[in-house]
Amino acid sequence: MNNTYLGVDIGGTAVKLGLITGDGNLLFTHTSPVNFDKYKTPIMKTVLREIDCFLSKNKLVSSDLLGIGVSATGQIDPKSGIVTGSAGHISNWLLTPVKDLLENRYHLPVSVANDANCAIIGEHWKGCAIGFSDIIMITIGTGIGGGIICNGRLLSGHTGIAGELGHFSIQKDGTMCSCGNIGCYEQYASASALVKAVREALPSFHSYSKTDPDQINGKFIFDQVKAGSIEYQRVVDNWIDNIAMGLTGLIHIFNPELVVIGGGISQQEELLIVPLRERVLSKIMPGFRKDLQFRSAKLDNNAGLIGAVRNLIEKGAA
Numbered sequence: 001m002n003n004t005y006l007g008v009d010i011g012g013t014a015v016k017l018g019l020i021t022g023d024g025n026l027l028f029t030h031t032s033p034v035n036f037d038k039y040k041t042p043i044m045k046t047v048l049r050e051i052d053c054f055l056s057k058n059k060l061v062s063s064d065l066l067g068i069g070v071s072a073t074g075q076i077d078p079k080s081g082i083v084t085g086s087a088g089h090i091s092n093w094l095l096t097p098v099k100d101l102l103e104n105r106y107h108l109p110v111s112v113a114n115d116a117n118c119a120i121i122g123e124h125w126k127g128c129a130i131g132f133s134d135i136i137m138i139t140i141g142t143g144i145g146g147g148i149i150c151n152g153r154l155l156s157g158h159t160g161i162a163g164e165l166g167h168f169s170i171q172k173d174g175t176m177c178s179c180g181n182i183g184c185y186e187q188y189a190s191a192s193a194l195v196k197a198v199r200e201a202l203p204s205f206h207s208y209s210k211t212d213p214d215q216i217n218g219k220f221i222f223d224q225v226k227a228g229s230i231e232y233q234r235v236v237d238n239w240i241d242n243i244a245m246g247l248t249g250l251i252h253i254f255n256p257e258l259v260v261i262g263g264g265i266s267q268q269e270e271l272l273i274v275p276l277r278e279r280v281l282s283k284i285m286p287g288f289r290k291d292l293q294f295r296s297a298k299l300d301n302n303a304g305l306i307g308a309v310r311n312l313i314e315k316g317a318a
């Protein structure tokens, strides 16, 4: 199999592997959990084992591949491929030398980048952002992931960890954030923030006695809105206002032509993307509205894998 790369997407709950051609076609994937024993087994031990299985299952040896592109959770030093910052709940992850571990075992070129950055690179290469050169992407999930492409290139910053779009404050006296600051954007605009807001408002809802708080997730909430619940709609409206507030600032700073919304919840075109666009357009200064588009991410949870391989190719490492 010529001209093929291995994409590795290491998340907090699972690792996803994929064989990807040099022009970005995803051939086979495999997903495996990484937190089965609360991370007592280091994530990379699981990743190396799963890569070995994946290659042998597809009758490949490492010399059949051109390189390994890795998308990883946390802050990653792109030069050394070491995890330099970690969400607190993942033990044994900080300072993991991801790049060295893979290079030493497979003797191939390896690049490692943050998962949200890989997502925007993937969408730019093969997804909803093809042909655009100034893009902001936010991925709405447990937190908010971010990536920025300026003049066609990923904004990486001095140490390669720029684009932490979940962690600028929109509330001076707000909620404490996992990063140590107060009132961060992701505390108000993530999917978790929406679920938390609904749970808090639930006792005042007519449907309170019939609703199990444990069943509330993004899909459940949007299903209630689709069924005509004014109460759920009100909470969702307030949450969309929060997302719009942060995006307004980001658009004023970066002047993008495209805003990409990622995460499972971004597929709610009519109930999220359309009203979000309207609200942002009503808030931003007129000069920033020119040609500005809003799109939901297209590559779903393959964006990290595909972007990781593109990142490797762009770096000229393979």
Ligand SMILES: [Zn+2]
Pocket: 166, 167, 168, 177, 178, 179, 180, 181, 184
């Ligand atoms: Zn924060």
